[in-house]
Amino acid sequence: MADVLSVGVNLEAFSQAISAIQALRSSVSRVFDCLKDGMRNKETLEGREKAFIAHFQDNLHSVNRDLNELERLSNLVGKPSENHPLHNSGLLSLDPVQDKTPLYSQLLQAYKWSNKLQYHAGLASGLLNQQSLKRSANQMGVSAKRRPKAQPTTLVLPPQYVDDVISRIDRMFPEMSIHLSRPNGTSAMLLVTLGKVLKVIVVMRSLFIDRTIVKGYNENVYTEDGKLDIWSKSNYQVFQKVTDHATTALLHYQLPQMPDVVVRSFMTWLRSYIKLFQAPCQRCGKFLQDGLPPTWRDFRTLEAFHDTCRQ
Amino acid sequence: MGVTCVSQMPVAEGKSVQQTVELLTRKLEMLGAEKQGTFCVDCETYHTAASTLGSQGQAGKLMYVMHNSEYPLSCFALFENGPCLIADTNFDVLMVKLKGFFQSAKASKIETRGPRYQYCDFLVKVGTVTMGPSARGISVEVEYGPCVVASDCWSLLLEFLQSFLGSHTPGAPPVFGNRHDAVYGPADTMIQYMELFNKIRKQQQVPVAGIR
Numbered sequence: 001m002a003d004v005l006s007v008g009v010n011l012e013a014f015s016q017a018i019s020a021i022q023a024l025r026s027s028v029s030r031v032f033d034c035l036k037d038g039m040r041n042k043e044t045l046e047g048r049e050k051a052f053i054a055h056f057q058d059n060l061h062s063v064n065r066d067l068n069e070l071e072r073l074s075n076l077v078g079k080p081s082e083n084h085p086l087h088n089s090g091l092l093s094l095d096p097v098q099d100k101t102p103l104y105s106q107l108l109q110a111y112k113w114s115n116k117l118q119y120h121a122g123l124a125s126g127l128l129n130q131q132s133l134k135r136s137a138n139q140m141g142v143s144a145k146r147r148p149k150a151q152p153t154t155l156v157l158p159p160q161y162v163d164d165v166i167s168r169i170d171r172m173f174p175e176m177s178i179h180l181s182r183p184n185g186t187s188a189m190l191l192v193t194l195g196k197v198l199k200v201i202v203v204m205r206s207l208f209i210d211r212t213i214v215k216g217y218n219e220n221v222y223t224e225d226g227k228l229d230i231w232s233k234s235n236y237q238v239f240q241k242v243t244d245h246a247t248t249a250l251l252h253y254q255l256p257q258m259p260d261v262v263v264r265s266f267m268t269w270l271r272s273y274i275k276l277f278q279a280p281c282q283r284c285g286k287f288l289q290d291g292l293p294p295t296w297r298d299f300r301t302l303e304a305f306h307d308t309c310r311q
Numbered sequence: 312m313g314v315t316c317v318s319q320m321p322v323a324e325g326k327s328v329q330q331t332v333e334l335l336t337r338k339l340e341m342l343g344a345e346k347q348g349t350f351c352v353d354c355e356t357y358h359t360a361a362s363t364l365g366s367q368g369q370a371g372k373l374m375y376v377m378h379n380s381e382y383p384l385s386c387f388a389l390f391e392n393g394p395c396l397i398a399d400t401n402f403d404v405l406m407v408k409l410k411g412f413f414q415s416a417k418a419s420k421i422e423t424r425g426p427r428y429q430y431c432d433f434l435v436k437v438g439t440v441t442m443g444p445s446a447r448g449i450s451v452e453v454e455y456g457p458c459v460v461a462s463d464c465w466s467l468l469l470e471f472l473q474s475f476l477g478s479h480t481p482g483a484p485p486v487f488g489n490r491h492d493a494v495y496g497p498a499d500t501m502i503q504y505m506e507l508f509n510k511i512r513k514q515q516q517v518p519v520a521g522i523r
C-alpha cells in the first residue's frame with residue numbers, strides 16, 4: 001500500500017469517484033426512461049402534464065447533483081505523479097505476476113529501441129543531406145509543412161529556353177546530332193545519334209533528364225505507330241550495359257541551380273562513346289572482357305574501362 | 312546486322328574436316344558460347360551464254376547466285392568485283408527464264424552449313440564447305456551485331472577471333488577496306504563468302520574423310 005501511495009494516487013477518492021460515475025450513469029438513464037415512458041394516465045390532461053414535468057425535473061436535478069459530486073471527487077483523485085519516467089505505464093511494474101505478463105520489461109525494451117531508432121534516424125538524415133541524390137532544388141529533410149508548394153523554378157523553364165540550350169549543345173558536337181520533339185505536351189524528348197555508333201533516347205522534364213535508353217545505330221528506336229519507343233531496351237548486351245552507365249551518369253552530374261550545365265556535361269560524357277568499339281580498356285589494355293568492350297567512361301577523364309576494371 | 316568477318320580454317324593435321332569442326336565448336340562451347348540452331352550459305356555459278364557474247368571475243372563474265380539462311384526471303388546475285396544485287400527468292404525462277412543469257416555451270420553448286428553459336432553480342436557460324444558429295448574445307452563466320460562500321464571494330468573482332476582460332480586468325484577481309492566509314496551490309500558478307508568459295512574451288516580437293 002505504501003508503494004501505491006507514493007505514486008501519488010488517492011485510492012479512496014478513486015473508489016468514491018467510480019461509485020459517483022455509476023450514480024451519474026443511472027441518473028442519466030433514469031432521465032431517458034422517463035422520457036421514453038412519457039405521460040402516465042391521470043384523470044385530467046393538466047394532471048398528466050404536471051406529473052410528467054415534475055418527474056422530469058426531479059431526474060434532471062439528480063443528474064446535476066451526481067455530476068457535481070463527480071467533479072468534486074475528481075479533484076481529490078489528483079494528477080498521476082510526474083516523477084515516474086513512464087507515467088502511468090510505470091504502474092505496470094507493480095504487477096506481481098511478472099512471469100505471466102512481462103509487459104513492463106517488454107515496454108522498457110520497446111522504449112529503449114524506439115529511442116535508439118530515433119537517434120540513428122537523425123544521424124542518417126544528417127549524413128544523407130550532405131550527399132543528396134535528389135536532383136531538384138528542394139532540400140531534403142525539410143518538413144512537409146515547410147516545403148514550398150510551388151515547383152522548383154528549374155522545373156518550369158519555358159520550352160523556348162530548353163530548345164535553345166539543346167540546339168547550342170547540338171552545335172557544340174559535330175559528330176552528335178540531337179533531334180528534339182515534344183510528343184507528350186511540354187516535356188521534350190531527344191533522339192541523340194552519335195556518329196554511326198549508337199542512338200540515345202533522352203526523356204526530359206524541363207531541363208532535367210529523367211531517363212535515357214541507349215541502342216545500337218542499326219536498331220529501331222520507334223514503336224509501330226511511329227513514336228519514340230522509350231520503354232524497350234536494346235537487343236545487344238553492350239548497349240544494355242551502356243544504358244546502365246548512362247543512368248548512373250544522370251545521378252552523378254547534378255547541379256540543381258544550373259540544369260543546362262548538367263545537360264552539357266552529360267552530353268560531353270556521352271560523346272566519349274564515339275570510340276566505344278575502338279578504345280581498349282585503360283586498365284587491362286584489352287578490347288574484350290566476357291565478350292564486352294570497355295563500356296564504362298570515367299566521369300572526369302572520359303577514359304574507357306571495362307565495367308570490372310574501373311576503380 | 313553487324314560487321315561480319317568470313318574466313319577459312321585449315322583442316323587440322325591428321326584430322327578430318329568433321330573432327331576439326333568438332334574441335335572448333337568444343338572450343339566455342341568452352342568459351343561460353345551457346346548453340347542456336349544451324350545456318351547454310353549456298354552459291355551457284357552462271358556463265359554468260361555464248362550466244363550473247365560480242366564479236367570482240369570478250370570472255371564471259373561469271374555470275375554467282377547465292378542464298379543465306381540468315382536472310383531466308385532474299386537471293387543475292389553477284390559478279391566478281393562487280394555489283395551485288397539483292398532480290399526476292401523469286402529471282403531463282405527468273406534465272407530459269409533467262410537460260411538464253413545465263414547458263415548454270417555444271418556441278419558448280421557449293422555450300423557451307425553447320426552450327427550457329429551466340430556469345431554475348433557475337434554470332435559465330437562454323438560451316439563445312441561441300442561441293443557435290445565432298446567436304447572441301449571449313450568456313451568460320453563471326454558477326455559482331457552492335458557495330459555497323461567495319462573499320463571501327465576490326466581490332467575488337469580480331470581479339471575475339473584470336474581467342475578461339477589462335478594462330479589461324481585471318482587478316483582483315485578486303486571488303487573492310489573498301490569504304491572508310493560506310494555502313495556494313497548483308498552484301499558485304501555475301502562477297503566474302505563468294506571469295507571464300509572461289510578460293511576453296513581452286514584448292515586441291517582434300518581427301519574425303521568422315522563427312523556425314
Ligand SMILES: [Zn+2]
Binds near residue numbers: 281
Ligand atoms: Zn579492362
